[in-house]
Structure formats: C-alpha cells, structure tokens
Amino acid sequence: MSIRYIDEIKDLEGKKVFMRVDFNVPLDDNQNITEDTRIRGVLPTINYALDKKAKIVLASHLGRPKGERKEKYSMAPAAERLSKLLGKEVKLAPDCIGSQVQAMVDAMKPGDIVMLENVRFYPGEEKNDNEFAQALVNGCEIYVNDAFAVSHRAHASVHAITNFIPVVAAGFLMKNEMNYFDKAMKNPIRPLVAILGGAKVSGKIEVLENLCDKVDKIIVGGGMAFTFLKGMGYNVGKSLVEEDLIETAMKTYEKARAKGVKFYLPVDCVVADQFSATAENKIVPIQEIPESWMALDIGPASVALFSEAIQNAKTIVWNGPMGVFEMDAFSRGTFALVTAVANSYALTIIGGGDTDAAVNRGGEASRMGYISTGGGAFLELLEGKKLPGIQVLEEKGNK
Structure with missing residues (x-):
C-alpha cells in the first residue's frame, strides 16, 4: 500500500485542512524559540495548501504537559514564529477543541491559518481517544500528516483522527523522510x-x-x-x-x-x-x-x-x-x-x-x-x- 500525498488531492480550494505538524521546538527561559528547523520543515506543505486556497488548521504538541493545561507549553511562540516565516497572520486558538475553536474554524476564509493550542493539554491525545479525536476535527474535510517525528506514536491527532476525516494524506516533509529512508534501507x-x-x-x-x-x-x-x-x-x-x-x-x-x-x-x-x-x-x-x-x-x-x-x-x-x-x-x-x-x-x-x-x-x-x-x-x-x-x-x- 502506498501513501497519498497532499499534491495528489485534486481540490483543496476552500476546504478545511487539518494539518498535524510537529512544532515541538526548544525554548529558552523566556519562551523564545532557540531552533526552528521543525517549523521551517513544513513550510513547503503549508505554502502549497495556501497556494491552493485551502483553510489550514494546524495541530501540534509542545513539551510534556501530561494532559494538563500549562501555559509554558503554549503553542503561542510557534504561532508567532510561523507568522514571521510566512509573512502572514497565524491565529492562535484559545484551545484545541470546544465551541470557541469551532467558531474560529467556521469563520475562516480561504488562505487563513489557525493554530490549535497544544493537543497534549488533554489526556485523550496520548491515549489515542476516539472521542477526543472526533472533537479535534472541528469540521475539517481533509487530514494531512506532516509530523514524521511523532508518527511512531498512536496518538489521537496522529492516528484516531483519521477515523473521522474522509480524505487522508501526508505532507512533503513526510514524503522526504520516507523517500530518504527508502534510499538508505530498501534500495x-x-x-x-x-x-x-x-x-x-x-x-x-x-x-x-x-x-x-x-x-x-x-x-x-x-x-x-x-x-x-x-x-x-x-x-x-x-x-x-x-x-x-x-x-x-x-x-x-x-x-x-x-x-x-x-x-x-x-x-x-x-x-x-x-x-x-x-x-x-x-x-x-x-x-x-x-x-x-x-x-x-x-x-x-x-x-x-x-x-x-x-x-x-x-x-x-x-x-x-x-x-x-x-x-x-x-x-x-x-x-x-x-x-x-x-x-x-x-x-x-x-x-x-x-x-x-x-x-x-x-x-x-x-x-x-x-x-x-x-x-x-x-x-x-x-x-x-x-x-x-x-x-x-x-x-x-x-x-
């Protein structure tokens, strides 16, 4: 079986795309990002979706909050850095599930980007909980995994969520990871x-x-x-x-x-x-x-x-x-x-x-x-x- 990639999806325009990324980046004591390779790594996938006029909902974890909301693990620094790299606003949602998040996603226009708050603020993420995964969907129609670094985990935003979004694909970072691994190990x-x-x-x-x-x-x-x-x-x-x-x-x-x-x-x-x-x-x-x-x-x-x-x-x-x-x-x-x-x-x-x-x-x-x-x-x-x-x-x- 082969993986479908984002550039194989025929119509992204106006669609809500749930994109799992890995923005688990290192921070200093003042919550400043000290190294942003993982954020830069998904820019090709995000830019592709933007060019196709998709509505992009980004999800990631940061650190190990162990199922509790802890502000030091907020996705705010990542949203700010991504905004600078893209040259456009990335709105940070107040949570990753709930009515406020749903309202933000419903109000999105083509080319908008919303970053959900840390998915590990909920124990359901690491438990691969179906109910939590379904709540994460927020009406998204396409799922794109571009988070290779967490794909060895059966977590809700990586695994269970695919039960609730009809179209499933991978991003370009994932494509690179798999292609290079195949070059090294398979052929x-x-x-x-x-x-x-x-x-x-x-x-x-x-x-x-x-x-x-x-x-x-x-x-x-x-x-x-x-x-x-x-x-x-x-x-x-x-x-x-x-x-x-x-x-x-x-x-x-x-x-x-x-x-x-x-x-x-x-x-x-x-x-x-x-x-x-x-x-x-x-x-x-x-x-x-x-x-x-x-x-x-x-x-x-x-x-x-x-x-x-x-x-x-x-x-x-x-x-x-x-x-x-x-x-x-x-x-x-x-x-x-x-x-x-x-x-x-x-x-x-x-x-x-x-x-x-x-x-x-x-x-x-x-x-x-x-x-x-x-x-x-x-x-x-x-x-x-x-x-x-x-x-x-x-x-x-x-x-």
Missing part, C-alpha cells in the same frame, strides 16, 4: 555504512540486530561502545556499561560477523577522572583505561579508523554522537566524524536530535544529504517497525 547504493552512538545500548540493540541484515559496515561509538568492549574482556574502568545487556550485545556482534558485516569499535578514547566539563582528561588506548576513570569521547586513532571505514561508502546512516559533545573537552571525536561524513562522497542521512545538533554545531549541516526531523521515529524505522501514524496513512490514504 541503497552500496557500501551502506551505519554509524550508531549515544549513551546506551538499550535504546538501540534492536536497531543493531535489524541492521545486521541490511548494511555492509557498522560503526559503534559513544557510551554504548563500552558494553561491547566489556563483553570482549576489556577493562573499561568506570565507563558506562549496561551489564545486563553484555550478553545480548555480544550475540549481536557475532551475528554481524556471521553475516559478513564489518563491525568497528573505538580503539582509543578520551578518559576523565569524573563526569565534568572541568575534569582532568587524557587520551589512552582502549586497553589502558585507568580503573577509576571513565571514557567520554573517542580518541584520534578511533577517528582515523572510522574515517577510513567510511571512505568508500556510498550511503551513510548516522544516529548518535561519539561522546559527550556538549562538553568541549569531549566534543572533538564527534565533530571530527561530522567533518569526515561531510567530506565523504556518500548519500548521508542523519537522524536523531543529538546528531542533528552535532552536525549543526560542527557547521556541516548544509553538506549532509538529509537530516531527519525524527529521533524516536527514525530509530523505530531502523528497527524495522511499522509506525502507527504512517501505517494508517497507507491504510486510508487511497480510500
């Missing part, structure tokens, strides 16, 4: 290299197991590498290790080797005597990590090894940093690999908030093939899972 130009980092194996062991059947090389860095290294008999000091997953990690490692997948782990690291930006630190081979020290970044020899491993890559998928890159002393490994990936001649697909942040801080975002807006959704696709928000588009998109 890749090889060699295909997967780079995985981050703190823990537990969040990515299923990804690794699935990748063993698909990729040519796996590079593992970050804190998760030390669960593997401990399983291989290395003394890793006080480095992060998930003891209960050592056996699972080693089975995955052996599966990769049995499949002929090249599996790369760090050969040196930057260690510190404590988890602190001001800690004493030094570079040591993996075999020489001091008993009371912890590894917080990969070292220069690992950077050289990993960089060499991706030199002949034609497709690279990367999720997770190589160290605690938020601290300058432990950022060099991640940023060096950012440069190496940018310098490769491969199609590069970056997924996950931390990796996205590292690529942007490393000044190489413009040289990457594609940067995904979804962290959890991206990982679940890599695990081979069906995402509820995408599955329902496939099931109902052509009806």
Whole structure:
C-alpha cells in the first residue's frame, strides 16, 4: 500500500485542512524559540495548501504537559514564529477543541491559518481517544500528516483522527523522510555504512540486530561502545556499561560477523577522572583505561579508523554522537566524524536530535544529504517497525 500525498488531492480550494505538524521546538527561559528547523520543515506543505486556497488548521504538541493545561507549553511562540516565516497572520486558538475553536474554524476564509493550542493539554491525545479525536476535527474535510517525528506514536491527532476525516494524506516533509529512508534501507547504493552512538545500548540493540541484515559496515561509538568492549574482556574502568545487556550485545556482534558485516569499535578514547566539563582528561588506548576513570569521547586513532571505514561508502546512516559533545573537552571525536561524513562522497542521512545538533554545531549541516526531523521515529524505522501514524496513512490514504 502506498501513501497519498497532499499534491495528489485534486481540490483543496476552500476546504478545511487539518494539518498535524510537529512544532515541538526548544525554548529558552523566556519562551523564545532557540531552533526552528521543525517549523521551517513544513513550510513547503503549508505554502502549497495556501497556494491552493485551502483553510489550514494546524495541530501540534509542545513539551510534556501530561494532559494538563500549562501555559509554558503554549503553542503561542510557534504561532508567532510561523507568522514571521510566512509573512502572514497565524491565529492562535484559545484551545484545541470546544465551541470557541469551532467558531474560529467556521469563520475562516480561504488562505487563513489557525493554530490549535497544544493537543497534549488533554489526556485523550496520548491515549489515542476516539472521542477526543472526533472533537479535534472541528469540521475539517481533509487530514494531512506532516509530523514524521511523532508518527511512531498512536496518538489521537496522529492516528484516531483519521477515523473521522474522509480524505487522508501526508505532507512533503513526510514524503522526504520516507523517500530518504527508502534510499538508505530498501534500495541503497552500496557500501551502506551505519554509524550508531549515544549513551546506551538499550535504546538501540534492536536497531543493531535489524541492521545486521541490511548494511555492509557498522560503526559503534559513544557510551554504548563500552558494553561491547566489556563483553570482549576489556577493562573499561568506570565507563558506562549496561551489564545486563553484555550478553545480548555480544550475540549481536557475532551475528554481524556471521553475516559478513564489518563491525568497528573505538580503539582509543578520551578518559576523565569524573563526569565534568572541568575534569582532568587524557587520551589512552582502549586497553589502558585507568580503573577509576571513565571514557567520554573517542580518541584520534578511533577517528582515523572510522574515517577510513567510511571512505568508500556510498550511503551513510548516522544516529548518535561519539561522546559527550556538549562538553568541549569531549566534543572533538564527534565533530571530527561530522567533518569526515561531510567530506565523504556518500548519500548521508542523519537522524536523531543529538546528531542533528552535532552536525549543526560542527557547521556541516548544509553538506549532509538529509537530516531527519525524527529521533524516536527514525530509530523505530531502523528497527524495522511499522509506525502507527504512517501505517494508517497507507491504510486510508487511497480510500
């Protein structure tokens, strides 16, 4: 089954389009948006609908209000930023359901945009409640999902709402996400290299197991590498290790080797005597990590090894940093690999908030093939899972 996209809908003029977006953007203490990539990402879909003279009702969540109205999680900053980006007014509704919202939507003219208040102010959103979903519709005739980053959640505005709107489609951001994922996983130009980092194996062991059947090389860095290294008999000091997953990690490692997948782990690291930006630190081979020290970044020899491993890559998928890159002393490994990936001649697909942040801080975002807006959704696709928000588009998109 294929997904129908917004440009395949014949008549949008004058129609009320309920568009699920992901404006869950970072805010500072003064409620100012510090990074607006997710808002900019849906501009092509919004502009397309505007050009077709649709009436656009936007829905999103922000933060984790846990089913209660909390003003610090209001969509007001997102509505204001979108207004500036579009050069036209985006009206913020006082709520996401109810008579006041219905009156605003009924009064819309072609080309108007109304942003609903945070859908997670109601517990029914995360419970995928049909009654709440039906209340969200507000008379809309077309549903468009352009929120890839939440499509791994069976939430009311992503899933149940499709039971109550007759025409269902996806936006252009979703189209990009799916197209690039297909290029990486379904029909890749090889060699295909997967780079995985981050703190823990537990969040990515299923990804690794699935990748063993698909990729040519796996590079593992970050804190998760030390669960593997401990399983291989290395003394890793006080480095992060998930003891209960050592056996699972080693089975995955052996599966990769049995499949002929090249599996790369760090050969040196930057260690510190404590988890602190001001800690004493030094570079040591993996075999020489001091008993009371912890590894917080990969070292220069690992950077050289990993960089060499991706030199002949034609497709690279990367999720997770190589160290605690938020601290300058432990950022060099991640940023060096950012440069190496940018310098490769491969199609590069970056997924996950931390990796996205590292690529942007490393000044190489413009040289990457594609940067995904979804962290959890991206990982679940890599695990081979069906995402509820995408599955329902496939099931109902052509009806």
